[in-house]
Structures are given as structure tokens and as C-alpha cells.
Amino acid sequence: MDLEEAFETLAQGKQLTAMDLDRSVRTQLTEYGIQVREGVLSSQSSEFLDASVIAAQLHESTRTWLKRLDVLSCTQSTNTDLLDLSRDSDIDGRIRTAEVQTSGRGRRGRQWISPFAKNVALSVGIAVDRSTAEIGGVSLAIGLVVAQVLDDLQIEDVGLKWPNDILIDKRKVGGILIELADAQRPASLVVGVGINVHDAPGVQVTGNYRATRIVDHLASCSRNSLVAHLINKIYDAIRRFEDFGFDPFKEGWERRDVLRGKSVVLTGSEPPISGIGAGIDDEGAYLIKTATGVERAIGGELSLRITDR
Ligand code: ATP
Numbered sequence: 001m002d003l004e005e006a007f008e009t010l011a012q013g014k015q016l017t018a019m020d021l022d023r024s025v026r027t028q029l030t031e032y033g034i035q036v037r038e039g040v041l042s043s044q045s046s047e048f049l050d051a052s053v054i055a056a057q058l059h060e061s062t063r064t065w066l067k068r069l070d071v072l073s074c075t076q077s078t079n080t081d082l083l084d085l086s087r088d089s090d091i092d093g094r095i096r097t098a099e100v101q102t103s104g105r106g107r108r109g110r111q112w113i114s115p116f117a118k119n120v121a122l123s124v125g126i127a128v129d130r131s132t133a134e135i136g137g138v139s140l141a142i143g144l145v146v147a148q149v150l151d152d153l154q155i156e157d158v159g160l161k162w163p164n165d166i167l168i169d170k171r172k173v174g175g176i177l178i179e180l181a182d183a184q185r186p187a188s189l190v191v192g193v194g195i196n197v198h199d200a201p202g203v204q205v206t207g208n209y210r211a212t213r214i215v216d217h218l219a220s221c222s223r224n225s226l227v228a229h230l231i232n233k234i235y236d237a238i239r240r241f242e243d244f245g246f247d248p249f250k251e252g253w254e255r256r257d258v259l260r261g262k263s264v265v266l267t268g269s270e271p272p273i274s275g276i277g278a279g280i281d282d283e284g285a286y287l288i289k290t291a292t293g294v295e296r297a298i299g300g301e302l303s304l305r306i307t308d309r
Pocket of ligand 1: 106107110111114164165173174175176196200201211212303304
């Protein structure tokens with residue numbers, strides 16, 4: 001049995017015996033958080049993703065737009081899947097989520113790490129009738145939407161770190177990765193969202209101070225309900241963005257800006273620029289007040305680091 005078949009079996013809530021698997025597959029499974037006890041491997045998950053449970057919680061308008069919702073046990077990356085599909089089909093209304101991604105991605109090829117059947121990896125294919133120049137603001141708008149979804153769960157102190165991090169109590173709980181499948185108007189986008197629900201890299205082992213997970217802030221959380229809630233809100237936000245651009249999202253975003261008033265260093269530009277975080281402009285670029293003036297950081301190219309945490 002290969003790794004994919006093993007994930008497929010585990011996603012049905014079944015167990016595997018160590019004897020069924022090669023040593024290399026066993027090792028890989030443990031790297032994705034699968035536990036081995038007395039020769040038996042199981043995911044220990046109390047809830048698996050279920051397309052019918054998710055679909056039942058979608059709003060009427062979202063359901064009308066939706067063309068297909070795929071729930072996979074395992075894939076390389078839900079964003080990559082939709083980008084691949086976009087080469088010969090229209091991805092507007094196509095949604096993918098998976099129990100595990102073997103090559104989960106963040107910005108600029110960075111890795112997004114997540115164990116099996118614990119968290120959310122969601123990609124939404126959607127068309128947006130706005131110019132390419134304006135599309136940059138979608139990443140921030142979706143960040144705000146995800147923060148509001150966490151608010152709806154009664155989680156406190158949900159913040160945003162430009163350009164694409166969702167934080168709880170200053171620790172990273174999720175990330176957004178917006179990718180352009182087709183720039184021609186209406187632009188075709190893949191809206192990717194990763195959220196740590198039951199686990200986050202290193203939190204259990206090392207108490208990683210940079211990452212957190214929802215269950216550290218909430219007694220319980222259904223991943224199916226969370227996925228449905230995210231899909232509803234992402235769909236509504238994109239329709240709003242299409243009508244009004246970034247403007248209706250700006251104030252909400254600014255209220256959650258964790259960099260504002262902090263010493264920040266803009267890396268990715270040469271030389272790095274140091275200054276004080278001064279919020280976003282109308283296009284969603286981040287402003288940094290330096291000794292000589294105000295510098296503008298543009299989405300997708302630069303990273304901001306807080307120097308005084
Ligand atoms: P940073 O948070 O360091 O500014 P970034 O915003 O440039 O990173 P992203 O695309 O948001 O990068 O996410 C990738 C980075 O997030 C990885 O390099 C890793 O440090 C971190 N990371 C990966 N998986 C997780 C996770 N499940 N939870 C929290 N952080 C993660």
C-alpha cells in the first residue's frame with residue numbers, strides 16, 4: 001500500500017496495521033501526525049471532511065454559484081490542483097479541500113506544514129471582474145474575511161499581519177495564498193486558505209511561539225462547519241470586492257493591523273528598509289514611516305518583520 005492509499009483508508013476512519021505498510025510509508029505517515037500504537041496506525045481524528053456535510057451548510061447564493069466541491073484524502077496542494085485544472089477548464093465555482101497536502105505552499109514557494117485530518121486546506125476557484133491592478137487587494141480582503149470567521153467562533157484577539165497572515169494573540173493561525181490563474185478580465189483566481197484547527201507546527205513538541213491553533217482558544221471546532229463558513233464568506237466577499245473594490249474592507253483590515261506603530265523591517269528590498277508600521281493605502285500596499293519619508297510595500301513581493309514583539 002502506498003502513501004496515498006494509506007491516507008485514503010485512514011480518511012474513512014479505518015485503522016491500518018504496521019504489517020500492511022513498508023517502513024518508508026510508515027515513517028512518512030508518522031511525519032503527518034499518524035500515531036502507531038501496538039502495531040496499529042490511526043489518525044485519532046474525531047471528524048473527517050465530508051462534502052455533503054459542508055454542502056448542507058452553504059448559503060443558497062453560494063450553492064447556486066458552486067459547480068463542484070471536491071473533498072480529497074490527500075493531494076499535493078489544493079491551490080496547485082485548481083491552477084492545473086484552470087489550464088483547460090473554467091475554475092469559477094470549483095472548490096477543493098483535502099485532509100492532507102503533501103506539498104502545501106505559502107508565498108514565494110515557502111512550505112505550509114499541516115498534519116493529516118487536523119486542519120483546513122481550502123482552495124476556491126472564482127472569477128472576479130476587476131482589473132489586474134486592483135486584484136492585489138483581494139489577498140487583504142480575504143484575510144479580513146477569515147479573521148471575521150474566527151470572530152464569529154468567539155475567538156478573541158484575531159489580528160492580521162500584512163500581507164497574508166492571520167494571527168491569534170500575535171501567533172500565526174492561518175495564511176492566505178491568492179494565485180492568479182488567468183489575468184484577463186474577468187480575472188480567474190485561486191483563493192487558498194490554510195488554518196490550524198487541531199494542530200500547528202511545533203506547538204505540541206516545542207511550544208512554538210510563532211504558531212497557534214484554534215483549539216487553544218476554543219473548546220471544540222468542527223472543520224466541516226469551518227470550511228462551509230469560509231466558503232460562504234469568501235463568496236460574499238468576492239462579490240462585494242467586484243462591486244466596490246478594496247474600499248469596504250480597508251477600515252476593518254486597519255483595525256486588526258498588528259504592525260501599526262511597531263518597528264518593522266521590510267526585507268526583500270535591497271537594502272532592507274527600517275521604520276514604523278503606518279497602515280495600508282487605498283490599494284492595500286503597506287506604508288512604512290522612515291526617517292526620510294514614507295515607503296510603500298507592494299503585495300506579494302516583500303515581507304515585513306516586526307522587530308519589537
Ligand atoms: P512569515 O509568517 O514568516 O511572514 P510569510 O507570510 O512570508 O511568512 P506564508 O506564505 O504566509 O509566508 O507562510 C509560509 C510560512 O509560514 C513558512 O515559511 C513557515 O514559516 C510558516 N508556516 C508553515 N506552516 C505553518 C502553519 N501550519 N502554521 C503557522 N505557520 C506555518
